[in-house]
Amino acid sequence: MLFKKQRNLDDHYLDSALRGEQKGLEYLVNAYRDMAYTIAVRIVGSHEDAEEVVQDSFLKAFKYLDQFKRASKFSTWLYRIIYNTALTKIANKNNVTFELEDDNEYVSDEGSALQRLTNSDRKKYLGMAIEKLKKEDQLIITLHYIADKSIAEITEIMDMKSSAIKMRLLRSRKQMYCELKKLLKSEIKEL
């Protein structure tokens, strides 16, 4: 019901944007800016690059807005553009590798620093737990749990098989939960 309402709202403002009205553009930018930025940061890893990716993606999306067929949600279409733009950015920079099949654990030197931190900053801990995941797994977790995207929609955005998405989601969830359990012992009990 909520998704249907959101989609109707999106359609209304999409029509408005297609008519060249500023309010439509403003709504769409405000509604998806933060999520777009989160996705971009998860892929490119730096805030400066993420800003470039988000700006390029939004400009690209609105340039071809009249070609958006509404077969999927506007957010799915936009996140796919962001995903591809971010991958191009990484490829151009050529200094970050995007591992698809490597199952080695990502080792971070932040582990020891975490022990010294207090339990109060959940956001920081969560960020750290996410960063321990592989880049693609970070993105899958972000899309599924923060952007409320279904497995089918993630499949469309990332161009991967749904079985692979499910498997990665399960693995990342387990890994994250273990990590958070270590970091947020008392808070998890409270929850």
Added chain:
Amino acid sequence: MKSKHKEIDILKELLKEHGAIVPSEGFSLRLMNAVVASYKFSYSKQYRKQERLGKWIILVLVACSLLVFVELKPSTIVLEMVFPVFCFAGGLIILIFMLKKVGRLNHH
């Protein structure tokens, strides 16, 4: 099974609450300005042809109306009829100019 659901719920709650990364206000403002400026430009470029065609159609319609008006021989028409028609046309022109001005102000 129960613990798995609990695990998912905890993660969901934490991610929903703290997972999103919010960009700076400066960037948000820059992004909005860039999107609006570039879209307005491409939008007007996209419809420039249609706009030109529309102007030609209006020109032809006005020419036809004038032709009909001349054919009707206005000197033979009662003066009381001509005056309201001219007032209406004048008002229409003023309205079009006013709307154009308001549109331009909104654009800036």
